[in-house]
Amino acid sequence: MSWINLSALWKIVVFGLLAGAGLPAIFAMGLYSLSRGPRVQTAGGGDSDADGLVGGSVLGIALAALCFLVVLAAIAWGIYEVYKIGHPAPAK
Amino acid sequence: MAGRDAIPVSNTFVLVLVVITALGFDFTNGFHDTGNAMATSIATKALSPRVAVGLSGLLNLVGAFLSLAVAATIASGLVDTKLVTLTVVAAGLAGGITWNLVTWLFGIPSSSSHALIGGVIGATLAAAGGHAVKWHGLVSKVVVPAVLSPVIAALVAATGTWLLYRISRSLTDAARGHGFRIGQIGSACMVSLAHGTNDAQKTMGVITLALIANKTVASGSNAPFWVILSCALAISAGTYLGGWRVIRTLGKGLVEIEAPQGMAAESASAAVILLSSSFGYSLSTTHVATGSIIGSGLGKRGAEVRWNVAGRMATAWVFTLPSAALVGAGAYGLADVIGGTAGVVVDLLILVAVSAFIYLRSRATKVDHNNVNDEWTGSAAPAEPQPAAA
Numbered sequence: 001m002s003w004i005n006l007s008a009l010w011k012i013v014v015f016g017l018l019a020g021a022g023l024p025a026i027f028a029m030g031l032y033s034l035s036r037g038p039r040v041q042t043a044g045g046g047d048s049d050a051d052g053l054v055g056g057s058v059l060g061i062a063l064a065a066l067c068f069l070v071v072l073a074a075i076a077w078g079i080y081e082v083y084k085i086g087h088p089a090p091a092k
Numbered sequence: 093m094a095g096r097d098a099i100p101v102s103n104t105f106v107l108v109l110v111v112i113t114a115l116g117f118d119f120t121n122g123f124h125d126t127g128n129a130m131a132t133s134i135a136t137k138a139l140s141p142r143v144a145v146g147l148s149g150l151l152n153l154v155g156a157f158l159s160l161a162v163a164a165t166i167a168s169g170l171v172d173t174k175l176v177t178l179t180v181v182a183a184g185l186a187g188g189i190t191w192n193l194v195t196w197l198f199g200i201p202s203s204s205s206h207a208l209i210g211g212v213i214g215a216t217l218a219a220a221g222g223h224a225v226k227w228h229g230l231v232s233k234v235v236v237p238a239v240l241s242p243v244i245a246a247l248v249a250a251t252g253t254w255l256l257y258r259i260s261r262s263l264t265d266a267a268r269g270h271g272f273r274i275g276q277i278g279s280a281c282m283v284s285l286a287h288g289t290n291d292a293q294k295t296m297g298v299i300t301l302a303l304i305a306n307k308t309v310a311s312g313s314n315a316p317f318w319v320i321l322s323c324a325l326a327i328s329a330g331t332y333l334g335g336w337r338v339i340r341t342l343g344k345g346l347v348e349i350e351a352p353q354g355m356a357a358e359s360a361s362a363a364v365i366l367l368s369s370s371f372g373y374s375l376s377t378t379h380v381a382t383g384s385i386i387g388s389g390l391g392k393r394g395a396e397v398r399w400n401v402a403g404r405m406a407t408a409w410v411f412t413l414p415s416a417a418l419v420g421a422g423a424y425g426l427a428d429v430i431g432g433t434a435g436v437v438v439d440l441l442i443l444v445a446v447s448a449f450i451y452l453r454s455r456a457t458k459v460d461h462n463n464v465n466d467e468w469t470g471s472a473a474p475a476e477p478q479p480a481a482a
Binding site for chain 2: 004005008009011012013015016017019020021023024025027028029031032034035052053071075078079081082083085086087
């Protein structure tokens, strides 16, 4: 019996960093890709487009979609794992 | 028939009272903690206050069904269930609710979990002495996580904040704000879900404890379905009511938050809470959320963390377990002196009176969805433009 469960601790730190900081970072990369393109130059000046969020580059939009999909898939997988761990099969 | 022991406390009437009180605790847990999930989204205006609390309530409901690991810890990991009576559970709940309401009145985001655990432990100590408390479980499953979790959350949030600003530095401020506000809605939803998996479980654990004490279910049992459902509904209703005072402290008091920081803080909270829930740690979602928000201030150059506000919270955290334990022990003592069912009833009547008093006090300095985002002036309640006559 130990006071600190070290194996749980390192898992929480590592997976916490991956999910808690890594996923938002991928989301940010999505935003970055989305903003690439011809319209990005106008962003500094009088930009009429809503906040200049979409740059207009096709590749950028495709990469952004990929990033957002990765984030959503990771969240779905995470929720499934939590459900699985939280409902152990009843001991016979 | 020998002394007080002979007075029957184990009956359906008391059990019903205890279950109602437990659901009352769950309700206070909900509104005390709305801010953990939604404070930053409300502060950055990613969500309107009303939509935020509605969404959070709904997701707490879902989250309550998602994992049952924490309920098991509370029901059997902290006290010797053979020595726990219904009176002990009632007194413990009285301790937890009282502490939750007092801290809410002052807008301090203290831990509902520690309030509940403190109350139950205090009452158990008063009833059966130190050997009835599983000290090892208490330290390894409650105290150690309480110290470590805010630090881990702050680390994750600071890393996330740094990454988000780094990656998005070529975006204009407006584009960045817009993009991350959308992301924040997602991350805030995850925190609400995580809150359901952790906090709703605690009341389930306590009701299960009461059912075990009353021998309605066998020792070591899992929470029956009606317990899961009623706890899920109670915490969700409490969340929907919205603890505006605490939301204000978290969203405006600690750090002036921008959307990327909000998203980083919420993602860190959600990840740490969900991971810990899975391991059965009943950590405080409040401690995690606060750690994350401070981390989001540390991760951004030039951001200011109001350490005096953080210090006041940390002080409240240290006092939460012992204070709730004292109230719990006192409530048990009173119920024991009066004895039997009457003792429990008197305890709960006092609890209702105290709750009503605190509620009336809170009306004097009202914080609601209208003024929750007002400029921080050093206290939970915004400075009012002196009303002419009221």
